[in-house]
Amino acid sequence: MLEFRTQGYNGYSVKYSPFFDSRIAVAASANFGLVGNGRVYVLGLTENGIVADKWFDTQDSLFDTAWSEAHENQLLTAGGDGSVKLFDITLAEFPVQSWQEHGREVFAVHWNLVSKDTFLSSSWDGTVKIWSPNAPASLTTLPTHSCTYSAAFSPHSPSILSCVSSDSHLRIFDLRTPASASNHLTLSIPIHTPPKPRMGAAASVGIPPAEALTHDWNKYRETILATAGVDRVIRTFDIRAPGAGPIAVLPGHEYAVRRISWSPHLSDILLSASYDMTCRVWTDGSAMGVGSVQQENMLDDPMVHGGGREMGRMGRHTEFVTGVDWCMFGAEGWCASTGWDERVLVWDCRAIMQ
Structure with a gap:
């Protein structure tokens, strides 16, 4: 396990470069993001550990970052002052572009993985905005009428x-x-619609709605998404059957789930980061037949639905874990996490999977 210290800054988001397996970006904030500056780090993985190749300071907190899918040296930041900034790591300390349209904190930025000429941002102001890096103003505004913590383009x-x-x-x-x-x-x-009851089982009781903080598209099954948030439960949905409720329900975290990410290598595996100071690896059960392990899971925990289970956990963080991401290159399983303990950890989840 490799470690880097974001001294004086509490991590919020970590993202691997889509171009280099040895480059990671981390968005962090002073004073836990409540007040003060932000900093985005560009970290290099070397034979001598993790080194800071570059960093940019901002006047307000940073809550997310995303690498450009079109330019290997550019990345976005989501700011507490409502700004979205584009930095080029080959240039000086100032952004090459900055947009200021959101009325509240920007909590997510995400680059279009298919067309690669647009990106999006979502904000506490109840909107998602679509942008072009070459345009001075947003292209489209999509109202959600609710504080929007996470937004993403489909990878398909x-x-x-x-x-x-x-x-x-x-x-x-x-x-x-x-x-x-x-x-x-x-x-x-x-999200909190109870799943359809299994054959012979009693109908599920509805769960009071709680804030959804994170979600992700499955990289292999184009209609499957996972969601998680304040109620500590991960759910997967098939958008072909929106009225059916979740197809898998994965309880286990002890506090809110702050970030989830589907594996870029395996269709049934996802990674989560939580305020309970752990990162956990899960299978949603889709790669299993209705065998003994699946049956036992359903009987052991009445909240489990779909046959998924926790496969392992990493508990080396000592504060809220707020960001996690997979490396797309090399052997499956390498990932990075960051949290409020001012640490970035790079580790192999295969070492904790059972």
Whole structure:
């Protein structure tokens, strides 16, 4: 396990470069993001450990970062002052572009993985905005009417994007549809709808809605997404059947789940980071037949649905874990995490999986 200290700055987000397996970006904030400056680090993984190749300071907290999919040296930041900034790590300390349209903190930025000429941001102001790095103003604004913590383009389509919000809904937008009164909204799925009962089982009791803090698209199954948040439970959904409720329910974290990420290598594996100071590896059960392990999971914990289970946990952080990401290169399993303990850890989740 490799470690880097973000001295004086509490980590919020960590992202591997899509171009280099040895380059990581970390968005961090002074004073836990409550007040003060932000800093985005560009870290290099070397034979001598993790080194800071570059960093940029901002006047307000940073809550997320995303690498450009079109330019290997550029990355985005999401600011507590409502700004979205684009930095080039080959240039001086100032951003090459800055946008200031959001009325509240920006909590997520994400680059379009397919067309690669647009990116998005989501904010506590109840909007998701679509941008071009070459345009001075946003291209489209999508209202959610709710504090929106996480937004992402589908890795399978340049026109489909999703978000989760404080009103406990997963929303799907399709930019190909007419804007009209729906503002491209095609689906709004209540996350806390109980799953359909299994054969012979009693119907599930509805769970009070709680804020959804994070979600991610499955990299291999284009209609599957996972969500998580304040209620500590990870759920997966199939947008082909929005009224069916979650297809898998994975309880286990002791406090809110702050970030989840599907594996870029395996279709059933996802990674989570939580305020309980752990990162955990899960299978959603989709790669298993209805065998003994799946049956036992369903019987052992009545909250489990879909046959998934926790496969291991990493407990080396000593404060809230707020960011986690997979390395897309090399052997499957390498990942990075960051948290409020001012640490970035790079580790192999295969060492903890059972």
